[in-house]
Amino acid sequence: MRLITIDDYNSKTMQLARPVFDKHKRVLLAAGRSIHPTYLEKLKQMDIHYLFIEDAVSFGITMDEVLDMPTWIDAIGVIQQASQSIEKKQEFPIREIQKLAGRIVEETIKRKAIVLIPTSYLEEELRLYAHSVNVALLTIQLAKMRTLTPVQLRDLAVGALLHDIGKAITKDYEQHPSAGFDFLRKHREVSLLSAHVCYQHHERFDGKGFPRGLKEEQVHEFAQICAIANGYENALSKDKMAPHQAIEWMMTKNGSEFSLELVQLFVQGVPMYTPGSRVVLNNGRAAIVTKVVANLQRPIVRYLDNQEEVSLSDNHTLLIAEVIKNEGSAQ
Structure with missing residues (x-):
């Protein structure tokens, strides 16, 4: 696959x-x-x-790093329900959100890596909700590399799932973090930590973000992690970057949008070359990535000419030179 x-x-x-x-x-x-x-x-x-x-090229590739489709679609439905409950002035489904947060943590913890399904896999009407689910998955992928309690992980997942909930309240883009924060802190079941993830996810490390222009340690680390996940997901889904391009773009944001430490954490926790990616190695041979195992940036690849599998972690002189963007070109 x-x-x-x-x-x-x-x-x-x-x-x-x-x-x-x-x-x-x-x-x-x-x-x-x-x-x-x-x-x-x-x-x-x-x-x-x-x-x-x-197809014949991808035979045997399971892509276990990708959330199964029923779980992803159900999660999108929960976020859609939450957003529409605000628009329709109905009861906010916080228990369903908390259950989903627990499922997000569970699904992420059991995987070595998370590979996102771009939101443009779906129609426009569902993309905002899919974006929130993807951001939550990636947020927990990064957070699990920290020493956090299960409660902290769940609260962080809730904040990431609801980071854009303010968009159901206001059409003013720069006001949606504040609107979401004001809404969430009125619900006693939502921790203040979760609410601040929503409030601060557009703040920048250099103080040029919004809504308050906070900088460096003034921005809660959990909000910074969500911000990195948000930036990567937008690069992948909206800007249609390949994973390796999105990661390289994130690395250019050291010290401006994001802290150096968290960008380094991001690079350690998110694979540049995802299973199913067609690549050209520095020996000139075309291959396809089949698995991400120990080193996320040194996957196992299968040569297209003879089907031999090679671990890049065990062959230090082999490098990925190009990623084939489509069936007839490389980049």
Whole structure:
């Protein structure tokens, strides 16, 4: 299995590995089938950018680092319900949020690494909610490298899941952290820590963020972790960067948007080359990443010419020279 852009889909050699959903979270196209050109064009009109596919190149790649699709879709539904409860002035589903936070922590802890599904895998109507779920997954992926209690991890997950809840209250972009904070602190079931993750996730290490222009240690570390996750997820989903490009972009933000220490933590905890990525090594041979094991930046790859698997962790002279962006080019 691998994730491809919809423009790279080839009905003669590929089948869907995971279902495609509509804006109501219903299965539009099931896994295990090829996509008729008419349906493929419809997906493009729906502005869906990515597909999970199986083909000969990706045979045997499981992508266990990716959250299973039913869990991801259910999580998106919980965040959607929370947002709509505010808009409709209904009871806020805090217990469902807390349960989801626990599930996010559980799913992240049991994996060596987390690989995100870009929100543009879905229609526009679901992307804001999917973004919040992705940010929470990545936030906990980074936080688990700290010495935190289960309660701290859960509270951090709640804050990350609700970091954009203010967007259901105000259309003023620079006011949504404050609006979300004011809303959350009125709910006694939400910890002040969770509320501050929402409040401070747009503050910057250099003090040029909003809403208060806090800097360095004035910004709670948990909010800084959420901010890094937020930046990476936007680079991946909105700017359509490949994971290695998004990480390189994050590294340029040392000392400006983010602290050097947390960026280093990020690089240690997030793989640049995800399973299913097609690459060219410095020996000129094309390969595909099959697994991320001990060293997240030194994965196991499989040569495309003879199917031999090689661990880059065990072969220190082998380097990934290029990532193949589509079926006919490298970068």
